[in-house]
Amino acid sequence: MSARWWSHPGNRVVALSTVLAAAIVAAQGLHLLWGGPPDVAGQVAAAVVLATIFFVTEGFVIHLRVRRGGHAMSVSELPVVLGIFAVDPVVLLVARVVGGGLGLAVLRRQRGGKLGFNVALIGLQATVTALVFAALVGRPTDVGPREWLATYVAVFVSDALAAALITVVIALHDDPGELRRLTQAFHGLPLVAVTATIALIGAVAIRHDARALALLGVAGAVTYIGYRAYVRQSQGHTQVEDLYAFTRELDGSRDSSEVARIVLTQIRDQLRAASAELIVPDTHNRGLLHTRLTGADDLTSVWIPADGPERWWTPAATGTPVLLSPLPDRQPHDGIAVPLPMGDGTGVLTVTDSLSDRPTFTSEHLKLFQALANHASVALTNAALVDRLRHEVTEKEHLAQHDPLTGLPNRTRFNELVQEAVDGDRPAAVVLMDLDRFKEVNDALGHDIGDALLCEIGNRLKSQLDGRGVVARLGGDEFAVLLPGAGTEDAAAAVTAELTAALERPLPVGSLRLTTRTSAGIALAPGHGTDARTLLQRADVAMYSAKDTRSGERVYHPSQDRNTPTRLALIGDLGQAIDHRDLQVVFQPKVDPATGHVTGAEALARWHHPEQGFIPPDQFIPLAEQSGLIRPLTLHVLDVALRRCASWRRTGHDLGVAVNLSPNSLLDTDLPDVVARLLRETGVPPHALTLEITESSIMADPTRSLRTLDRLHTLGVKLAIDDFGTGYSSLGRLRDLPIDEVKIDKSFVQRMAVDRRDRALVTSAVQLGHALDLEVVAEGVEDLDTYTHLTREGCNLIQGYYVSRPLPADAFATWLRDHEVIPASRAPERSRA
Structure with a gap:
């Protein structure tokens, strides 16, 4: 029997029916061998009567529902019990199969495999009932207690077997779970006991008067009607319980x-x-x-x-x-x-x-x-x-751990993956890759092309790795690769060289084919670090070394690392100085050269280290920018500057104050809100605050920077371009920026008195600023000639040592009382910071 044939439900039912038929033949054969051939001729009339009764009883069936299956209970035990007393088991079998089979086909309209199984089943029931009864009492000569007991045993055994076989055929046909509910199949056995009892009473009555058969029919009908009503009521209750069970089953949070x-x-x-x-x-x-x-x-x-x-x-x-x-x-x-x-x-x-x-x-x-x-x-x-x-x-x-543009893991997820890879001192390599001159692609072709290029780079890196590692985008044009199992520098460098070479092949972006170059830094675990933060930091150091040397890729070496213990300690001291407000804010005056009046001052940060003494701004400002301390440093200077400006104005000096912003400050979306809050707290009008920015701070991220500048401009704060003239595209951007002032870099101002080219540049810058309705400030004015020339050119404000060095707040207040007007012929101020 092939598995394919057995897989069809109908074939399985046919197989079970065949087994039942074989069991009937075998049992009846053994009976004939044991008891000899029956007197069939003398039992024909009884067989016809029994077959007729069996036919009729199939029209009076009670269906007991078991889950989605059904067990049909009839009053056929009545003629079966009568038959075991009246005829031989073989004759009973024939009457049961013929009468019951016709009843199933005509009255219950069964066909096919279902009819075949049920015919085999009722034949097996008749055989088992008769043979069990015969085994217990032999050929019955009376209807006494011994025969009663044998009858009960016989009908219970045969009906229990039938219930079990019905459960099996349902399981074979379409519901394997039916076997778990086998015990529910025996719920109809009480009816068997009732019909067997009625049949025994009828058998006793018939021995005295054959007309009692009619009374037996009445008793069977009443029993059938009463039990059917009971089953319907019971199943009605069951239906309500099923509905309740249905709602209970649906309770809870499921997909x-x-x-x-x-x-x-x-x-x-x-x-x-x-x-x-x-x-x-x-x-x-x-x-x-x-x-x-x-x-x-x-x-x-x-x-x-x-x-x-x-x-x-x-x-x-x-x-x-x-x-x-x-x-x-x-x-x-x-x-x-x-x-x-x-x-x-x-x-x-x-x-x-x-x-x-x-x-x-x-x-x-x-x-x-x-x-x-x-x-x-x-x-x-x-x-x-x-x-x-x-x-x-x-x-x-997913978004929290993946880059929304490329779909690659982001910095947070990459850190987790690196940490998982290095736990347990397992070898791994971290490669940090940065695209060279990617900004030119955005400027020349637009951000859409730049974004498409980044996606194509991510896809190519994934394709080239081919499952050997994980690619992530950390931000901007920076990608990272994790190489689990790469325990040697040569192995990691070989894969990295393969990746950089792949990116140097032309990349299709729309109708364009673009080429890129990358700089890559490599750090290995556990040699260069045993945690994700250290490995990324050292891969970053190696990457910048590769970028500086234009070597393509470099493996980390301690000699490349600017983060020496001394430098790290200085960063820690700077953080404490900012937290404790130990940084000093000094003020350098600004003067209107046409009138000599002091109009304001620029606030500058100074740091006197308790052990190392004075540390110049060009040393600690980059430290603050690289370590993330620039924001609290900027807010500290802003707070002090505005509070001092408020005190000057309360004493009758209508002055403004200027504060420098670092490149990262324009990327801080909270900056306009912080500035607005400080202005409210100090009472300084917005126009009295000038925020000085460099062109490079705008170019780092023009979109976000311009958004921040627009919000500051809306507040009424003045905006100034610092170090004007040193950027390569300042002139082209002046018309698009919401600025009020340009500040000529001191590198041009300091030599203008002796260098005609610097003088020409300053003169052009002043004229350009005025043509754009901007105020022009010159910083680095250190002598009278420079002061005089700038006055003659119409420069709006002068700032430099000729007017005054940067002064502490209290010293500036004192100086202000003595220098409300600065004459053009006054000797240079030599006050000390």
Whole structure:
């Protein structure tokens, strides 16, 4: 018997029926060998009567529902009991098979494999009953207590065997789980006891008067009617309990697929259908999701077009239930479809092909189905909402750990992956890659092309690695690669050289083919570090070394690292100095050369280290920028400067104050809010504050920088370009920036008195600024000639040692009282900072 043949449910039922028929033949054969041939001729009349009764009893069947299976209980024990007293087992078998088989085919309309199995089953029941009875009492000569006991044992054994075999055939046909409910199959045995008792009483009565057979029929009919009423009432209660169990089963937070399986399983079983279907509209317009559960617990889902041909359940999708009348040659044979209201539309629930132990679905089944659908609607809607929330959470988690542009892991996720790789001192390499001159691509071709190039680079790196490592984008044009298992410098360098060479091949971006060059730094675990932070920091050091030397890729070496212990200690001291407000803020005056009046001052940070003494700004400002301390440093200077400006104005000096912003400050989206808060707290009008920025700070990220500048400009704060003239594109950007002032770099101002080229540049800068309606400030003015020339050129403000060195706040207040007007012929100020 092949596995393919056995896999068909009908074939399995045929096999079981064949086994039962063989068992009947074997049992009857043994009986004939043991007891000899029966007197068949003398029992023909009795056989005909019994066959007739067996035929009639098949029309009076009580169906006991067990999950989606059904056990048919009849009063056929009455003629069986009469038969074991009246005829030989072989004759009883023939009467039972002929009469019962005709009753199954004519009255209960069974066909095919089901009819074959049931005929074999009733034949086996008759055989077992007769042979068990014969084994206990032999040929009966009386109907006494000994025969009563034998009768009870015989009918109980045969009916228990029949219940078990029905459970087995349901399991073989379409429901393997039916075997777990074997005990429920014996719920009909009480009826067996009743009918056996009535039959025994009838047998005793018939021995005295054959007309008692009519009374026996009345007793059987009353028993049948009463037990059927009891079963219906019991099954009504069971139906309510099933409905409650259905709602309880749907409680809890589950995904949609699990809820769909529960819904389809429950409605298929409770409505006793061959299959159940769920049709749900899709929110993304992919059509209808059609999920089908068959009797074998096979769950399948397929997408079907929403605008396909009309189907038998289509009216239910618009809110109209459908009760499909049975037709023999139609698929499905019969069915019910009910609408299923859901949050995003209306779905459909269907059951098809009612089980063959009843004619078809009825209006009562439709009502039950609608009640089930109402509960299913709530559960499926909630499950869909939970699915959507889970999907959103998953998406947010993915976005939190992945770069939104390339889809690669971001810095946070890459750190986790590196840490996982190096835990336990396992070898690994971290490669940090930075694109050379990527900014030119953005400037020349636009950010769309730049973004497309970054995506193509990420794809090429992944393709080139081919599963040997993980690629991540850390930000901007910086990529990172983790190479697990790369324990030597040569191995890591070989893979890195392969990656950089791959990126040097032309990359297709739209209609363009672009070439790139990269600088890569390599750090290895555990030699260069045993944690992700250290490895990334040292790979970064190696990468910048490769960029400086234009060597393509470099492996980390301590000699490359600027983060010496002394430097790190200085960063720590700087952080403490900012926290404790130990940094000093000094002020250098600004003068209007046309009038000699002091109009304001520039606030500058000074640091006197408790051990190393004075540390110049060009040393500690870069430290603050590289270590992330520039923000608290800038806020400290802003706070002190505005409070001092407020005190000057309270004493009658209508002065403004200027504060330098670092390049990173313009990327701080909170900066405008902080400035607005400090202005409110100090009472300084916005126009009295000038924020000085360099061109390079704008070029780092023009979009975000301009957004911050616009918000500051809206506050009324003045904006100035510092070190004007040193940037390569300042002139082209002046017209687009919301600035009020340009500040000519001191490198041009200091030699203008002796160098005609510097003088020409300063003169041009002043004229350009005025042409654009901007104030022009010259810094680095250290002598009278320079002061005089700038006055003659119409420079708006002068700043430098000729006016005053930067002064501590209290010293500046004192100086201000003595120098409200600066004469052009005054000797240079020699006050000390």
